[in-house]
Amino acid sequence: MAHPRTTTEDYMVAPPWIPFPSTLAYRRHEAEWIAAAFRPNASGVSDTDRLWEIERPCCRLIVYRSCPEAEPRLFPLLSKLFAKPAVPAGLLLPTDIVDDDDNAANTSSGQSFASAMQWLDKQPDRSVIYVALGSEAPITADHVRELALGLELAGVRFLWALRPPRQSQTGTLLPSGFASRVAARGLVWTEWVPQVRVLAHGAVGAFLTHCGWGSTVESFRFGHPLVMLPFVADQGLIAQAMAARGIGVEVARNYDDGSFHRDAVMVAVRRVMVEEEGKVIARKAKELHGILGDRARQEQYLDEFIGYLQRHR
Template sequence: MLPYLAFGHMIPFLHLSTALANSGIRVSYIISPENTKKLPSIPPHLSPLIQMVQLPLPHVDGLPDGAEANVDISMDQIPYLKIAYDLWKQPIMHFIEHNTPDWIIHDFAPYWISDIAREFNIPHILFSIFPASVYSFFGPPEYLAEPSKYWTSPERLSSPPEWITFPSTVAFPSYEAPYVLAGFFGTNASGVSDSKRIATCISSCKAVAIRSCKEYEGQHLDLLETLFRKTIIPVGLLPPAVPERRKSGGGGAGGEEEWEATFKWLDERKPNSVVFVGFGSESKLGKEEVYEIAHGLELSGLHFLWILRKPMWAVDDNDALPLGFKTRTESKGKVCMGWAPQVEILSHQSIGGTLFHSGWSSIVETLQFGHTLVVLPLVIDQSLNAALLVEKVVAVAVERDSKNGSFKRESIARALKKAMVDVEGERVRVRAREMKKIFGDIDLNQDYIDGFVQYLRKDS
């Protein structure tokens, strides 16, 4: 298993590793030492089947010391992390040469894995941590490898492409399209664009495994077979296991006592009355954005639990929020700085909705409990995810400026009230609860894993 070094990638790869190990498959999970410390621990009964292979990440000028994941760096430093990742090729090749796996399952970034697979005659599978709708939007690998064949302007990114023949609203907002065109298709400091990396992986792999299911996006999965001319294997949604309710917390800036108090606070709220607010570990929100979210929460009058990682621009935790915000909202909400047991929080009966960035992992974690979604996408795939959620009437989008994508506190408050309490949002709440039958169905998702395991055993 070879994930890219971002937690939105490493965690799904770990979930897939656990699912495969549960089926009796031995897994070697390639990871760097610092990231190993931050990943969830392997369930004890599976530890004999999952080997965490720690390979040091080569040093690269432009990366801070100890930076081994997107979470450790600013947006403009990410290409340098990809340089270090590409230098991983030699130690990974050495490991594969001496361990001869039956399969290599990898992320989008290691476009060079085809060289290793060819040299040692090992089949490889691209595992997409994104839903099929993201890949189907971008089209066949030749358009990813050579964007000039189709992706010639931002305007093309702002509407569904010609190969999507069924009704669809999945596209980028006009304010984001220029950045996608430059950032996704353009060459960066690593020397290889993200679109080129993906195209190379698709062209050389034996199959593409997708973290998704036909019940959610069957048309997009079927379309991928045509676009990629490869076997497409949905592996299910990989919903994380719900941990038993803890007697005390653990982790986080405040340690166990803070989490014990937080869950006690949740216990005292009415069912489905609290908004969970979280934008992932790697989102880079600006000061004005964080402050508008804060004021919007206050303006909504709803109960909220906000998990906020201290932004790089903040001097300290207090500077990360508007002056007096915590005091003014102490009867309505809680702000927890740093790490949080997100799945455990989302499983609590008082949580009724989520304000978030619409990352795919967070969508899965939220819909497995049937919570209403309020979407505020920030980068690349998140806008496409959000568009499909709104299309399926399971999410409310925060209204934004059509020219620059900015948002105001009033828009945050309106979206939250619509999703949580207003009559006009009732259909969204009903549809979100219905999604629990897909996203939270253990047997359904296990059937997809069983199908993937059957494919691996048959073709190895």
């Protein structure tokens, strides 16, 4: 299979090899990032050309951390597109309980996550939105400011796992007076967070996420509705797909430069956490959890994958 799309505009429409109607496509700010991956870098070879080496004869199998239930229309295409078997390994769901030591102090701050878990323990069931944008998203000071003010305007409880942009200090990023204004209902945590533990907690009712596939899979495991703020790579397409399934709301933003405003954060959070619409979104998230959160079925995919490797070694 060739990859003829090289310009930004090529990525702003559904690709020609999708045989069914689809509106999934990158927005301009996302498409510019993707198109750049097709341009040769300092090595003289593009990052995407390296990826396309999987078409070489030495690669006999494509393995995906996914399953047909997660991508019912796309998954049957994979073997045809790559001209080799595409085998699902399942979603590799997390377990309910992770043996993290919440009392262990973080080496940089001396804080332990036990205090954050104790804060969660005091919150009503499904009243907290957990906010985490992953470790690789290119977060800027403007993003942090608008997200903070949006959470403040939303008026809901939140636990924010904030990774400050490089060479930035959290105290200078957050708006003046923000911490004191939200102290009664919000907690900003700047050290490592055991995300699965948080998502499994009964006080958490929604997840504001960048829609990295790993975090999205973890949301499936616990059936949380999503507020979605994607940044790079496939995150925008994942967010659109989850919105199409009715399990989340994407934060509105400028499609040309990717910027967003505090009011858009407020609206998206309240749609999921406060408005009547949120009940429908939560119900659909639970329904999807019933399909994709079935550990026995997901483990069966992994067993079948292992069996495939044993038969074809």
